[in-house]
Amino acid sequence: MSPTTPAPIFDVDGLLRSPDTRIIVCCGSGGVGKTTTAAAMALRAAEMGRRVVVLTIDPARRLAQSMGLNHLDNTPRAVPDIAGDGSLDAMMLDMKRTFDELVETHSDPERAAQVLENPFYQALSSSFAGTQEYMAMEKLGQLQRESEAEDLWDLIVVDTPPSRSALDFLDAPQRLGSFLDGKFIRILTGPAKGAGRGLGRVVGAGLGLAAGAVKKVLGTELLVDVSTFVQALDSIFGGFRQRADETYRILQQPGTAFVVVAAPEPDAVREATYFVDRLTEEHMPLAGLVLNRMTLPPGHGLSAEEALVAADRLEKSGEHLETAAMLRLHADSMRSSARQNHVADRFTAAHPEVAQGVVPALADDVHDMEGLREVGDLLAEDLPRTG
Amino acid sequence: MASDLWPGVRLHIVTGKGGTGKTTVASALALALATGGNRVLLMEVEGRQGIAQLFDVPPLPYDETRVAVAPDRGEVIAQAVDAEAAVLEYLRMFYNIKRGGTALKKIGAIDFATTIAPGLRDVLMTGKTGESVRRRENGQPVWDAVVMDAPPTGRITRFLNVNSEVGSLTRVGPIKNQADSVMRVIRSPETMVHLVTLLEEMPVQETVDGITELRESELPVGSIFINMQQPEELSDDQLSRDVPVSAAQLSSGLEAAGLPAAEPLVQALEEEGVGHAVRVRLQRRERERLESLGVPIVGLPLLDGVDLGGLYELAETIVAQAPR
Numbered sequence: 092m093s094p095t096t097p098a099p100i101f102d103v104d105g106l107l108r109s110p111d112t113r114i115i116v117c118c119g120s121g122g123v124g125k126t127t128t129a130a131a132m133a134l135r136a137a138e139m140g141r142r143v144v145v146l147t148i149d150p151a152r153r154l155a156q157s158m159g160l161n162h163l164d165n166t167p168r169a170v171p172d173i174a175g176d177g178s179l180d181a182m183m184l185d186m187k188r189t190f191d192e193l194v195e196t197h198s199d200p201e202r203a204a205q206v207l208e209n210p211f212y213q214a215l216s217s218s219f220a221g222t223q224e225y226m227a228m229e230k231l232g233q234l235q236r237e238s239e240a241e242d243l244w245d246l247i248v249v250d251t252p253p254s255r256s257a258l259d260f261l262d263a264p265q266r267l268g269s270f271l272d273g274k275f276i277r278i279l280t281g282p283a284k285g286a287g288r289g290l291g292r293v294v295g296a297g298l299g300l301a302a303g304a305v306k307k308v309l310g311t312e313l314l315v316d317v318s319t320f321v322q323a324l325d326s327i328f329g330g331f332r333q334r335a336d337e338t339y340r341i342l343q344q345p346g347t348a349f350v351v352v353a354a355p356e357p358d359a360v361r362e363a364t365y366f367v368d369r370l371t372e373e374h375m376p377l378a379g380l381v382l383n384r385m386t387l388p389p390g391h392g393l394s395a396e397e398a399l400v401a402a403d404r405l406e407k408s409g410e411h412l413e414t415a416a417m418l419r420l421h422a423d424s425m426r427s428s429a430r431q432n433h434v435a436d437r438f439t440a441a442h443p444e445v446a447q448g449v450v451p452a453l454a455d456d457v458h459d460m461e462g463l464r465e466v467g468d469l470l471a472e473d474l475p476r477t478g
Numbered sequence: 479m480a481s482d483l484w485p486g487v488r489l490h491i492v493t494g495k496g497g498t499g500k501t502t503v504a505s506a507l508a509l510a511l512a513t514g515g516n517r518v519l520l521m522e523v524e525g526r527q528g529i530a531q532l533f534d535v536p537p538l539p540y541d542e543t544r545v546a547v548a549p550d551r552g553e554v555i556a557q558a559v560d561a562e563a564a565v566l567e568y569l570r571m572f573y574n575i576k577r578g579g580t581a582l583k584k585i586g587a588i589d590f591a592t593t594i595a596p597g598l599r600d601v602l603m604t605g606k607t608g609e610s611v612r613r614r615e616n617g618q619p620v621w622d623a624v625v626m627d628a629p630p631t632g633r634i635t636r637f638l639n640v641n642s643e644v645g646s647l648t649r650v651g652p653i654k655n656q657a658d659s660v661m662r663v664i665r666s667p668e669t670m671v672h673l674v675t676l677l678e679e680m681p682v683q684e685t686v687d688g689i690t691e692l693r694e695s696e697l698p699v700g701s702i703f704i705n706m707q708q709p710e711e712l713s714d715d716q717l718s719r720d721v722p723v724s725a726a727q728l729s730s731g732l733e734a735a736g737l738p739a740a741e742p743l744v745q746a747l748e749e750e751g752v753g754h755a756v757r758v759r760l761q762r763r764e765r766e767r768l769e770s771l772g773v774p775i776v777g778l779p780l781l782d783g784v785d786l787g788g789l790y791e792l793a794e795t796i797v798a799q800a801p802r
Binding site: 402 | 495528679709712730731737749753754760
């Protein structure tokens with residue numbers, strides 16, 4: 092089912108260079124090389140002369156070191172040795188710190204302390220799976236506002252949390268936001284929220300029973316924590332959902348570009364397909380798909396079968412065994428390449444309009460700025476994925 | 479009858495960095511444990527339906543479904559544990575609440591329990607697993623072994639350590655009791671946490687960190703599964719050189735094989751040799767790091783795409799290498 096028309100080529104340099112590109116969001120399922128791709132694109136844009144900040148979520152220590160920074164934290168730090176007039180700042184999201192700051196900025200010290208000490212807040216800010224996504228979004232919003240107010244950066248590159256599904260980045264913030272603003276909270280916190288809003292008054296018998304069950308299961312203690320937390324927070328910043336919605340809108344702006352990263356494996360490509368469907372639905376601007384770590388055919392036309400026949404012949408003769416070994420390696424990579432192309436073709440069939448870029452598998456891991464530059468070069472190069 | 483692989487262990491929790499093939503290894507492990515006539519339950523807790531795709535069956539329902547048979551009348555039964563269904567089942571079992579499910583959904587209580595309440599989802603998931611391990615019929619355990627395709631390494635300790643997570647929120651009550659009973663299963667000698675990795679720097683580092691964390695939390699570390707090992711096609715002597723197989727060698731070799739020794743082909747093969755040597759050296763270096771951890775290692779070969787046949791092949795490899 093190979094598509095007849097190849098997908099358009101992803102013009103990475105065009106995207107990075109354009110002054111209209113203000114935000115790049117790198118998405119994809121876990122383990123596909125999102126963080127490295129984000130860092131490589133940010134570095135490349137910086138060396139084109141733009142002022143860039145890259146927000147990584149959970150970089151390997153090696154990646155931070157490869158940018159010449161011993162450690163990354165919640166504040167943008169200048170990456171040394173950028174070629175040209177541009178600049179690159181790098182940071183790593185600290186979700187608890189970001190959440191704490193959010194509370195501190197929007198309330199008086201007494202109220203802030205009250206929230207920060209609340210056990211439910213502590214659990215929520217450090218362990219809830221969606222908090223990372225929510226705070227990544229929040230940080231992106233902050234960076235954008237700061238950048239606009241003080242003219243700090245031309246381009247913000249964001250990596251997304253390593254969740255099982257790339258969609259979580261879009262969904263978790265709203266889920267958390269709508270919960271905190273939602274009906275359930277009102278019911279749980281009802282009796283304390285003033286006249287007429289109490290449990291059992293506004294809700295029907297079924298709901299009352301359900302809410303009762305929840306109280307029974309969770310225990311009153313937790314509910315009291317939740318309730319005080321929500322009340323304290325409510326007065327701090329008018330509505331979580333509204334805030335999540337605002338940041339969400341940044342993602343729909345024309346200056347934003349999504350880059351979906353996938354490894355040429357069925358799972359990762361399936362995730363990428365879902366994600367692209369969703370971006371289209373939400374009118375979010377998609378720049379292209381990066382197929383990372385592809386095995387590329389060497390392009391001299393010796394097929395896997397021919398190589399194996401020749402290797403067999405040499406092995407039977409007992410001579411030139413080193414050449415036989417290389418021929419077997421060649422056959423392996425031709426086969427991997429064919430399989431990976433087949434997987435990638437499925438994506439093309441589903442989304443023929445989406446531009447594709449290819450980064451070939453590197454023999455070694457990325458260790459330094461040179462390694463990152465190499466990834467950037469490969470990203471920008473117009474490599475054919477079929478022979 | 480219990481499997482003689484990993485003697486005494488009935489709950490196998492499989493974790494690993496994203497992209498390392500955790501689901502593939504969990505599935506192959508389930509097949510390996512089923513070999514010899516065992517009934518093995520394979521549980522998916524992250525809602526990806528990866529197991530169904532591997533075994534080439536329709537998406538798994540919440541109910542237990544047979545997905546494969548193993549040599550000597552063994553069988554693998556799979557189940558996708560969905561958080562929402564788990565909450566409703568939990569309410570039914572412990573509180574006899576049969577109605578009210580729709581109402582709970584309407585007010586967002588199910589959402590709260592499954593996605594927002596910190597740790598609650600994990601209690602439900604691990605709770606369901608614990609219940610499967612303990613379930614008995616006619617005095618016999620229903621499952622000879624349970625394999626869980628668990629969350630990735632970065633989240634595994636928190637996921638399994640539901641006790642402390644929930645304990646900080648609720649010090650008494652049913653959820654707390656549930657968490658306690660789950661922890662008893664997880665900390666027992668019947669449980670092991672296996673880590674899947676590739677021989678690359680980042681996954682190995684994550685494995686090293688993961689093992690440290692698990693040990694600090696006194697969670698039982700099982701084996702390391704090295705997935706997708708590349709075959710080594712070069713001798714030590716060739717590996718020590720910058721160019722393992724030279725252009726001259728390749729030219730005469732290709733001629734002997736009856737292939738035209740054209741320049742681009744010779745050059746490409748030479749480069750493939752150089753790349754292979756770099757990868758093999760990296761693989762060996764990373765393997766040494768893993769060996770220093772003192773954890774049993776099971777090595778799995780790189781397959782040309784994993785299908786059902788490939789799973790059986792991996793299962794055989796596991797049977798051959800598993801601790802007994």
